[in-house]
Amino acid sequence: SVRAYFKLQKPVSELVQYVEKLEYDIYEEIGMPATKVVVLSMHQSGASNSTDVVFGLLSDPISSPINPVSLSVLRSSLIELFLQQSNLTLTTSIFGQPSKFEILKFPKGITVIPVQPAFMWPITQMLFNFTLNNSIAEILANFIQLKDQLKYGLRLRPYENLFVQLTNQKGSTISSPVIIQASVTSSDFGNLLPQRLKQLAQTITESPAKNLGLNNSVFGKVKSISLSSYLKGTLHATAPTASPAPSPEPSISPHPSFRPTHPPASSPKSHHPQPCRKCKAASPSGNSPLHSPGPESGPYPSFPPLISPAPSTIAPPPCPYSRPATPRSHSNLTPHHPHSTSQLSPDLPPLPSVSYGSHPGQGIDSVKGPVSAPLAQSPSVQSPS
Structure with a gap:
């Protein structure tokens, strides 16, 4: 059964004849289906004219227990009356205003959450x-x-x-002892960070001698300090250590960067011209790199160096009597001439011919057979003396 208490500012002699009316008023305020309210006692409170009223809420019929849902709703209603978050309204002309509402007994205990400042973050669990x-x-x-x-x-x-929240396992607001459950939150982060939780756990475990800071004359001695499993786990958790310095090996990035690459050397079959049978020019040595003629080798303009082929493959020199084959690929590596040499503008100097012989002009002097007329020399280029 459930029992509660309140005080009326009326003498007992004036209230006895209205007991049934009092039970009806209480039931209208907090009654549940299949229950009934019974006034258990009315006593004069000290030397004053006030009366202490004790009532009970019983199941109806008495042999059946109160429904668990109804019991939960009733518990909440009584706690609100105790915290003065709601009022017990009775017939004022007969009973006046009740005061000092207390819960005397409630099955499976009660937990009271006192009025506290609103928190930005929800309370997820009690820490101790x-x-x-x-x-x-x-x-x-x-x-x-x-x-x-x-x-x-x-x-x-x-x-x-x-x-904090307060629990009495007897379901009473006037009986001792009381279990105080507490939690700590941060205004900035909500739940405390692991390292801070560990510090808090250490402070609590070292605090029994200090009574958690509470005044003994007001609250008595603190007993049965207990940490939650979550907070207790932080005592044995190892602090994070700094990771070792990385080795000089290259790191793998989740977004690989691609360096510009040059196309492979042209295959001799597809891009190198066939050697000319009429030419007797000696092929350059495989050990000597090819260079564009510089200023010291003659009055010819210099050209940027070509991409050297693979060390194991060297293309034969081009034949002066045949048109050089234009590669069909890698056009971005060679200058693009929209017209052939026969259609060059008279204002532009012709492209110089590069010889690969041991001396300049060797490939032309040793040619047998007819030779086509050389290209006209640009007037801007002085002939060597």
Whole structure:
């Protein structure tokens, strides 16, 4: 059964004849289906004219237990009346205004959450609990002092918030002891960071001698300090260590960067001209690199060096009597001439011919057979003396 208490500012002699009316008014306020309200006692409160009323809420019929859902709703209603978050409204002309509402007994206990400042972050779990030999009513009477002393004893920081709730396993607000469950949150991050949780756990475990910072004369001695499994796990957690310096090996990036690459050397079959049978020019040695003629080798303009082929393959020199074959690929590596040499503008100098013989002109002097007329020399180029 459920039992509760409140005080009326009327003498008992004036209330006895209205017991049934009082039971009806209480049922209208907090009654549940398949239940009934019974006034168990009415006693004069000390020397005053006030009356202490004790009532019970029983199942109806009495042999059947109260529905669990109804019991949960009833528990919430009684706690709201105790915290004065709602009012018990009775017939005022007969009973006046009730006061000092208390819960005397409730199945499976009650948990009271005192009015506290609103938190930005939700409370996910309680971090620790301890027991005080006080009643819920006594603790609430000194609640601000309780929180301030706990914050000091736990060494909380200005941006950390303390949240507590009070549980009495007998389901009473006037009986002791009370289990106080507490949690700490950060105004910036919500849940505390692991390293801060470890510091908090160490402070709590070292605090029994300091009574968690609570005044013994007001709250008595703190008993049965217990950490939650989550907070207890932080005591044995190893702190993160700095990772070792990376080895000089190249690192692998999730977004590989591609360096510009040159196309492979042209194959002799597809891009190198066939050697001319009429030419007797000696092929350049495989050990001597090919270079464009520089200023010291003659009055010919210099050209950027060509991409050297693979060391094992060297193309034969081009024949002066045949048109050079234009590669069909890798056009971006050679200059593009939109017209052949026979259609060059008279204002532009002809392309010079590069000889690969041991001396300049060797490939032309040793040719047998007819030779085509040489290209006209540009007037801007002086002949060597």
